[in-house]
Amino acid sequence: MSAIAVGNPTPTALPRAFWALWVCQLVNRLGSFVQPFLVLYLTHDRHLSAGTAGAVAAAVGAGTVCAQLVGGWLSDRAGRRVTMLICFFGTGAALILLGSARSMVLIWVTAFLVGLLGDLFRPAVQATVADLLQPTERVRAYGLLFWAINLGFSVSTVSAGVLASFGYGLLFWVNAATSVIAGLVIWMMVPESRPAPEDDSAGRSLLPVVARDTVFLLMVLIQIGYATIYMQGYSTLPLAMAGDxxxxxTYGLVIALNGVVIVLAQPFLGRWMAKLDRPKLLAASMLVVGLGFGLGAVVHTWWGYGVSVVVWTIGEIGFAAVIGAVFADLAPIDLRGRYMGLSGMAFGVGTVIGPLVGTNALEHLGPTATWLGCAVLGVAIFIGQYALAPALHARAESNAANA
Known part of the structure; x- marks a missing residue:
């Protein structure tokens, strides 16, 4: 992998507004109690059936997919800061409503709102980072945000279990409080960063531009393929381990390695990854994820599955650090938020396809074919991503010249 040819590779101090975003990510994830325990709350406290509780959880997922488009549109039209404020304050209110809802209609509506409002933040923060930082700084920045998310989530999964022992209702209030705190940080420390639109691009519609953007559409397909592989860790892997x-x-301990490796390794890998060719690093990271899951075809012990998780986690670190930077380089400046939203939606589509394809392949084809399929798909998206590298470099240079 070659080093980036342009720009100063020496790391520079990241701006105060970025660190405010980092704190928001950390605080938000530290309080992410409700979603992991939502099904348990609905079945134990609300006495709903497992199927109904799962459907309510799916409503949250539907909201998160819609949030990518809505959040991207809002961040381009109303502004990044306004979108993030709506996200955090709105999520706090939606969580309280969900925790107090008694009728099924209100539970459905508020569950969807929790997903919708809670994920408006993603395209807005990715666009803000691209606004604030030079292209050479973005990989390190996105990697640090990814680290904050996993650090916060690692703590929240432990503390949520303790809080739940005092009643599930407390989870909603604490989760809402951390969301409001994150919103206050945005209010006080993050200015609006949306670039002023040029006269000839003001108010441009997204779809006509995207329909002509073959490189972006291919990137979307590749992102769906990657997410399809990645979701096997949370759908097919526990079933395969049970079959062994x-x-x-044991599955819980093995999958916990994912968070441990990210928290320990990412800060050390971030500065090194920032010096590499971004599209090629993205391609290599996807390949490592596919091959990591492919190891499942030859392992049958807890430590073998542990090695598999460690391998694909290393690929995940590279992917998470660079994917936002690649899409930021690719996006037209006036459509940056909406491009980021479509990127997030593509990943969301993969999270729906992945469990369906993986579990059915496991049932009908067996574990060996399923894991080898992950490896083959990893090789395919690696070839596609690597082949797109020249076009992505050309687009990045064009956007940099127009910035």
């Missing part, structure tokens, strides 16, 4: 006679507790 390993307990759910």
């Amino acid at each position: 006679g390993l307990s759910s507790r």
